[in-house]
Amino acid sequence: MECKLWFGLMIIALSLIVIDNGRVLATMPKEKMMKLNSLWDEMFKNQSSSSNDGTNDVIRHWATSYPSLSDDGLIYYGAKATLSVHGVPEIKANQFSSACIWISNGDGPNLNVITAGWTVHPYIYHDNRPHFFTLWTRDGYQTNCYNTDCPGFILTDKSNALLGSPINQVSTYGGPQYNITIKVSKDPTSGNWWLYYGPSGDYDKLNAVGYWPSSLFTTLVDNASEIQFGGIVTYYKDEQGPPMGSGHYPNEGEGKAATFYGIQVVDRNGNMYDFKDNPKVFQDKRECYRVSEFKDKSFFYGGPAGCIN
Ligand SMILES: *[C@@H]1O[C@H](CO)[C@@H](O)[C@H](O)[C@H]1NC(C)=O
Numbered sequence: 001m002e003c004k005l006w007f008g009l010m011i012i013a014l015s016l017i018v019i020d021n022g023r024v025l026a027t028m029p030k031e032k033m034m035k036l037n038s039l040w041d042e043m044f045k046n047q048s049s050s051s052n053d054g055t056n057d058v059i060r061h062w063a064t065s066y067p068s069l070s071d072d073g074l075i076y077y078g079a080k081a082t083l084s085v086h087g088v089p090e091i092k093a094n095q096f097s098s099a100c101i102w103i104s105n106g107d108g109p110n111l112n113v114i115t116a117g118w119t120v121h122p123y124i125y126h127d128n129r130p131h132f133f134t135l136w137t138r139d140g141y142q143t144n145c146y147n148t149d150c151p152g153f154i155l156t157d158k159s160n161a162l163l164g165s166p167i168n169q170v171s172t173y174g175g176p177q178y179n180i181t182i183k184v185s186k187d188p189t190s191g192n193w194w195l196y197y198g199p200s201g202d203y204d205k206l207n208a209v210g211y212w213p214s215s216l217f218t219t220l221v222d223n224a225s226e227i228q229f230g231g232i233v234t235y236y237k238d239e240q241g242p243p244m245g246s247g248h249y250p251n252e253g254e255g256k257a258a259t260f261y262g263i264q265v266v267d268r269n270g271n272m273y274d275f276k277d278n279p280k281v282f283q284d285k286r287e288c289y290r291v292s293e294f295k296d297k298s299f300f301y302g303g304p305a306g307c308i309n
């Protein structure tokens with residue numbers, strides 16, 4: 001009996017881990033996406049007792065912006081952005097909606113990814129509030145890890161142990177906007193990837209949260225080949241999608257749509273610089289979730305609940 005329960009919990013935990021495969025699939029060729037999607041679907045299938053007819057495939061959509069040229073050619077050493085934070089009330093237990101920075105290198109089983117941002121993820125956090133979180137993998141998501149749930153990420157100051165914590169101040173539509181600032185940057189001396197966090201209004205005064213030792217990684221040892229900024233949602237095919245960002249389209253603009261601003265990337269010496277080019281966008285379901293043009297180091301993104309497939 002106890003053993004069964006434990007096994008059940010383990011399956012659920014594994015499934016939750018795999019959900020987050022979605023976060024980086026945007027950067028992969030289609031075959032790879034398909035492969036990971038089917039693995040994810042297989043593992044997630046039995047999570048929903050309400051749909052046991054085998055049609056409960058899992059849907060993921062992204063709306064992201066990404067640079068395609070850096071000071072160092074096509075390699076990056078980190079990124080920084082301020083993200084508006086939103087509650088996502090219309091989210092169901094099986095869904096999540098996140099805003100993230102993704103930093104990655106390699107592909108297939110050699111895909112290494114560091115993700116940091118906020119997520120509304122009822123399965124993991126048992127509430128509908130946005131939580132500051134990180135996730136990393138070094139094997140294309142065969143294994144991966146949230147926050148400090150497994151060894152790897154080193155928290156440097158336990159008093160700053162806000163990884164996984166709910167973010168108290170959230171933006172209101174047309175009212176005050178609250179933000180968090182996140183920076184991930186490779187220390188040029190040690191080679192470790194450091195995570196910095198600033199609460200609302202603190203663009204420059206960031207706290208070091210901790211670091212991922214470069215030795216954790218296989219392809220992120222020296223540099224990143226891709227950086228992405230934006231939103232991701234996940235839901236079952238037979239449900240309607242949750243809101244992304246504030247739940248409003250980017251064209252509603254400041255104070256209404258969710259935003260990333262103060263976006264910069266990090267060069268090999270650890271210095272910040274602005275994008276050199278006009279970034280590209282990835283929006284795989286534009287009728288539901290969108291990204292605006294990139295302007296003054298910022299963009300808007302998101303969309304309302306109700307997306308069908
Ligand atoms: C899902 O549940 C059904 C019946 O409860 C079971 O027969 C099947 O093996 C399960 N599938 C997986 C992938 O766990």
Ligand SMILES: *[C@@H]1O[C@H](CO)[C@@H](O)[C@H](O)[C@H]1NC(C)=O
Pocket residue numbers: 084177178179200201202259261
């Ligand atoms: C959050 O960012 C917006 C800009 O998008 C700014 O207007 C607002 O003042 C910021 N909020 C705080 C509390 O600093």
Ligand SMILES: *[C@@H]1O[C@H](CO)[C@@H](O)[C@H](O)[C@H]1NC(C)=O
Pocket residue numbers: 075105218219220221222223224
């Ligand atoms: C960037 O990382 C890749 C993959 O690990 C590596 O092959 C390459 O040599 C690195 N380039 C530099 C300049 O460090």
